[in-house]
Amino acid sequence: MKSAGGRVAEQLLPSPNQQSLFTVVDFVIFGVLLAASLGIGLYHALSGGRQRTTQEFLMADRSMKCLPVSLSLIASFQSAVAIIGVPAEIYTHGTQYWFIGCAYILGLLIPAHVFIPILYRLRLSSAYQYLELRFSKPVRICGTLTFIFQMVIYMGVCVYTPAFALNAVTGFELWGTVLATGLVCTLYTTIGGLKAVIWTDVFQTLVMFAGQLAVIVVGVQKTGGVSEVCSEVSSVFSLFGFSLNPDPTERHTFWTLGVGGVFLMLSLYGVNQAQVQRYLSARTEKDAVRSCYMVFPSLQLALALSCVMGLVMFACYYLYVIVHAKQTRRCFPQMVISFVMDMLQGLPGLPGLFIACLFSAALSTISSAFNSLATVTMEDLIKPHFPAMTEARATLLSKALAMSYGLLCLAMAYLTHLMGDSVLQVALKIFGMVGGPILGLFCLGIFFPWANSTGALAGLGAGLAVAFWVGIGSIVTRSSGTKSLLPACGVVLLSDNTTTAIQTALGNVTLSRPSGLKRFYSLSYMWYSAFNCSTVILIGLIISFLTGPMKAEDVTPGTVYPLLGKLLCFLPERHKKKLCGVTPQVQTVRSRAAPRIVNILILKTCVILNRPTFLTCNRFK
Numbered sequence: 022m023k024s025a026g027g028r029v030a031e032q033l034l035p036s037p038n039q040q041s042l043f044t045v046v047d048f049v050i051f052g053v054l055l056a057a058s059l060g061i062g063l064y065h066a067l068s069g070g071r072q073r074t075t076q077e078f079l080m081a082d083r084s085m086k087c088l089p090v091s092l093s094l095i096a097s098f099q100s101a102v103a104i105i106g107v108p109a110e111i112y113t114h115g116t117q118y119w120f121i122g123c124a125y126i127l128g129l130l131i132p133a134h135v136f137i138p139i140l141y142r143l144r145l146s147s148a149y150q151y152l153e154l155r156f157s158k159p160v161r162i163c164g165t166l167t168f169i170f171q172m173v174i175y176m177g178v179c180v181y182t183p184a185f186a187l188n189a190v191t192g193f194e195l196w197g198t199v200l201a202t203g204l205v206c207t208l209y210t211t212i213g214g215l216k217a218v219i220w221t222d223v224f225q226t227l228v229m230f231a232g233q234l235a236v237i238v239v240g241v242q243k244t245g246g247v248s249e250v251c252s253e254v255s256s257v258f259s260l261f262g263f264s265l266n267p268d269p270t271e272r273h274t275f276w277t278l279g280v281g282g283v284f285l286m287l288s289l290y291g292v293n294q295a296q297v298q299r300y301l302s303a304r305t306e307k308d309a310v311r312s313c314y315m316v317f318p319s320l321q322l323a324l325a326l327s328c329v330m331g332l333v334m335f336a337c338y339y340l341y342v343i344v345h346a347k348q349t350r351r352c353f354p355q356m357v358i359s360f361v362m363d364m365l366q367g368l369p370g371l372p373g374l375f376i377a378c379l380f381s382a383a384l385s386t387i388s389s390a391f392n393s394l395a396t397v398t399m400e401d402l403i404k405p406h407f408p409a410m411t412e413a414r415a416t417l418l419s420k421a422l423a424m425s426y427g428l429l430c431l432a433m434a435y436l437t438h439l440m441g442d443s444v445l446q447v448a449l450k451i452f453g454m455v456g457g458p459i460l461g462l463f464c465l466g467i468f469f470p471w472a473n474s475t476g477a478l479a480g481l482g483a484g485l486a487v488a489f490w491v492g493i494g495s496i497v498t499r500s501s502g503t504k505s506l507l508p509a510c511g512v513v514l515l516s517d518n519t520t521t522a523i524q525t526a527l528g529n530v531t532l533s534r535p536s537g538l539k540r541f542y543s544l545s546y547m548w549y550s551a552f553n554c555s556t557v558i559l560i561g562l563i564i565s566f567l568t569g570p571m572k573a574e575d576v577t578p579g580t581v582y583p584l585l586g587k588l589l590c591f592l593p594e595r596h597k598k599k600l601c602g603v604t605p606q607v608q609t610v611r612s613r614a615a616p617r618i619v620n621i622l623i624l625k626t627c628v629i630l631n632r633p634t635f636l637t638c639n640r641f642k
């Protein structure tokens with residue numbers, strides 16, 4: 022007697038001939054996505070200031086409203102890696118990953134109330150200009166080069182992932198798809214600038230949500246409804262796996278995702294040029310802060326859609342679990358695509374909608390990468406050496422840079438081809454290994470006014486060294502966390518006694534307790550951002566104090582957040598005065614008896630400096 026799942030699974034086995042999957046309608050939908058993206062690019066090339074100044078090409082004339090900015094903020098770091106990788110993650114490891122949603126609260130509040138006010142009021146174009154204002158030019162250059170390294174690798178993963186997965190299941194020509202994606206994206210980014218990138222991101226985010234929703238609706242309907250999905254999933258593993266295990270080598274726990282994830286979010290939504298550029302392109306600081314708040318619900322929706330897709334996939338497939346010991350872990354992107362193609366075959370237009378969703382995720386991420394890379398290269402590496410360069414030449418050069426990064430991305434796609442590991446883990450590792458130290462550099466500057474430029478450079482160097490030591494060590498020893506619940510990859514065709522087979526599959530997974538250096542390499546990759554950020558701050562402070570800490574008066578106004586003042590502001594004034602120095606307000610009140618001239622001088626000094634320093638606890642206006 023076949024169980025319900027057995028009957029469902031029978032319907033779902035991939036059809037022998039994959040080509041029958043795509044009807045003309047599907048190809049048309051995919052074509053419309055590329056054409057619409059190009060159309061938006063062309064529109065912004067021929068309208069407004071026609072992309073003749075870097076203010077327009079790189080900063081969208083700082084005229085953007087909060088809605089497009091917030092959708093573009095989501096699209097920039099929601100690539101095909103998440104669309105494919107998260108369902109695969111849920112399918113193999115359960116729903117732990119969903120707890121990363123807890124990190125979105127602080128991960129967006131801190132950028133909205135700390136990073137955006139500081140960076141927006143400094144009227145920057147590149148986030149790394151902050152590092153020169155706060156520290157020195159060498160620190161800025163190192164920050165810029167680190168960012169370029171991070172984004173170049175990341176965009177390679179983003180353009181390769183959908184093409185590889187699609188090729189594996191539908192026979193789509195792999196390098197033809199990579200070329201098509203890369204060239205279309207390069208074209209509209211080069212001619213349309215940041216305005217085109219933001220508006221295509223808006224359109225592509227909507228396509229992303231639509232595609233995922235379609236798969237979920239059809240998947241639930243084919244599995245026999247929501248209750249059927251829940252009952253089948255909860256029968257195999259606890260639906261909402263909840264681990265409070267404090268062990269930092271445990272791959273996914275509430276701590277690695279909820280706390281480690283905050284640092285990951287800060288490295289992206291707080292100090293990553295792609296996101297900072299969007300904040301800076303907003304009309305007003307209030308619009309920028311509001312766009313950051315608006316990211317929260319949409320990011321939770323994106324996370325929920327990809328997690329539910331993984332659960333539906335599990336409900337449909339848990340009967341067919343074939344273990345091919347030798348297969349690499351990379352086949353999971355394949356499984357997600359073949360699951361989707363199983364779901365949507367026979368429904369003309371839906372396979373095309375999902376392919377459009379996949380490529381919307383890729384296009385919106387790599388277009389943000391091209392544009393932000395062109396911006397920092399122009400603002401941080403070229404303009405300072407050619408101050409007399411005309412706007413026209415600077416804009417032309419920015420366009421050439423955007424195109425060059427587009428072509429470089431294709432080369433990086435090939436490099437990704439050679440990498441192993443699951444794409445989601447690769448992407449998150451890159452952010453942890455490189456994004457973490459950059460976050461540490463900014464935190465050192467913003468929260469620790471004593472930090473000086475020597476300390477910053479030493480801190481960044483130490484942070485990157487440790488990051489690569491752990492990151493590469495974990496890849497070499499292949500120990501970045503526990504093994505997956507289900508076999509490394511693949512599916513074993515079962516008879517009806519599913520539970521026995523799953524237990525067999527689980528049984529042969531031995532969780533060896535690593536020790537010593539191996540334990541160091543086993544640090545969960547979700548802790549990389551926090552670990553590397555802390556290393557930069559710790560080393561940065563030690564070196565700063567050894568080489569003579571910065572004095573308050575030497576710190577550039579507006580580059581420090583009065584953390585001490587904020588934290589202690591609940592204290593009555595007299596305690597605050599003792600703890601963090603005399604505050605002008607207190608001074609003003611007390612000095613009423615003093616001659617007026619002193620009073621005026623003090624106020625004038627504070628107004629001119631307009632700076633909340635760590636010695637004063639005045640409100641951060």
Ligand SMILES: O=C(O)CCCC[C@@H]1SC[C@@H]2NC(=O)N[C@@H]21
Binds near residue numbers: 100103320449
């Ligand atoms: O490119 C991807 O989609 C994979 C990387 C995801 C980056 C982080 S994970 C937390 C946050 N939520 C997202 O959707 N993206 C970022």
Ligand code: NA
Binds near residue numbers: 096098101384386
């Ligand atoms: Na994207």
